[in-house]
Amino acid sequence: xxxVLILCILLTFTMLWHHVKxxxxxxxxxxxxxxxxxxxxxxxxxxxxxxxxxxxxxxxLVVLPPIMFEAGYSLNGKDFFKQAGAITVFAFFGTIIxxxxxxxxxxxxxxxxxxYGFSLYEALAFGSLISAVDPVATIAVFNxxxxxxxxxxxxxxxxxxxxxxxxxxYRTCQAFIQSDTPPKWYIPLLSFAGIVGGSIVIxxxxxxxxxxxxxxxxxxxxxxxxxxxxFVFA
Numbered sequence: 635x636x637x638v639l640i641l642c643i644l645l646t647f648t649m650l651w652h653h654v655k656x657x658x659x660x661x662x663x664x665x666x667x668x669x670x671x672x673x674x675x676x677x678x679x680x681x682x683x684x685x686x687x688x689x690x691x692x693x694x695l696v697v698l699p700p701i702m703f704e705a706g707y708s709l710n711g712k713d714f715f716k717q718a719g720a721i722t723v724f725a726f727f728g729t730i731i732x733x734x735x736x737x738x739x740x741x742x743x744x745x746x747x748x749x750y751g752f753s754l755y756e757a758l759a760f761g762s763l764i765s766a767v768d769p770v771a772t773i774a775v776f777n778x779x780x781x782x783x784x785x786x787x788x789x790x791x792x793x794x795x796x797x798x799x800x801x802x803x804y805r806t807c808q809a810f811i812q813s814d815t816p817p818k819w820y821i822p823l824l825s826f827a828g829i830v831g832g833s834i835v836i837x838x839x840x841x842x843x844x845x846x847x848x849x850x851x852x853x854x855x856x857x858x859x860x861x862x863x864x865f866v867f868a
Contacts, residue, residue, distance in 0.1 A: 638670055703868040713787045720788060725795030729765050733803055737761030759807035766800035767793060802829050840867055 645666065646659045714721070737757040744751035752760065776786050806825050844867045847853075853860040 638666065642666055699868060703865075707864075710787070713783060714791050717784065717787050717791060721791035721795060724788070724792040726799055728792070729762075729796050729799045729803070732765040733758065733761040733800070735761075736764055753811070755807050755810045759804055759811060762800050762803035762807060765803075766797055798833070799830070802826060802833070805829075843867075 642663050645662050648654075649657070649659055649662065737754075737760065740749065740752055740760060741754055741757040743749040744757070776789065803826065806829065809825070810821075844863065847863065848860070853863060
């Protein structure tokens with residue numbers, strides 16, 4: 635895993651050094667991942683790689699938080715809140731609609747025996763994963779072409795919130811998959827609403843507390859301590 639990250643960093647350096655602009659670095663990362671996966675499969679090391687690569691808990695607790703933190707930290711707050719209504723509609727309702735439609739299609743195909751037979755909650759979990767779109771390459775092209783700012787922030791803001799909504803949907807469906815007794819139809823809705831609402835409240839309270847600490851202290855004089863405080867609160 636560390637070797638792949640080092641390879642991606644060196645690849646990015648090479649592309650920047652030679653001023654390669656026609657080929658986004660994020661696409662290169664995908665190709666590196668495909669190449670490493672083929673090597674692991676051909677060498678018969680797929681089983682051993684499962685112990686090296688991050689598992690589900692590591693992904694949610696270690697890999698995703700820095701990505702979400704960087705996305706929020708680098709976001710232009712003024713432009714984001716200007717488009718907040720449209721971004722929220724796309725991120726929340728768009729993701730939920732996409733998940734439900736895709737899941738019902740997968741479930742229906744399983745019922746008529748045209749594909750693998752998923753249970754309803756398994757189909758919903760899979761649909762939530764598919765609905766987590768990450769337009770990294772699109773954003774990179776937008777930055778290179780300097781497209782309209784509204785389109786840029788709609789896409790970037792939606793993708794930031796979309797990941798969070800998809801993760802909550804997936805974890806909610808996963809919990810019901812592992813349950814022995816099938817829940818009533820309104821339980822998943824209440825669970826999803828509770829997790830989303832609780833996350834927003836906790837995030838706002840944490841941000842307010844951090845803002846107060848930074849306002850009434852002089853941590854800005856010590857960038858290392860200030861950055862450490864950011865990471866701890868994130």
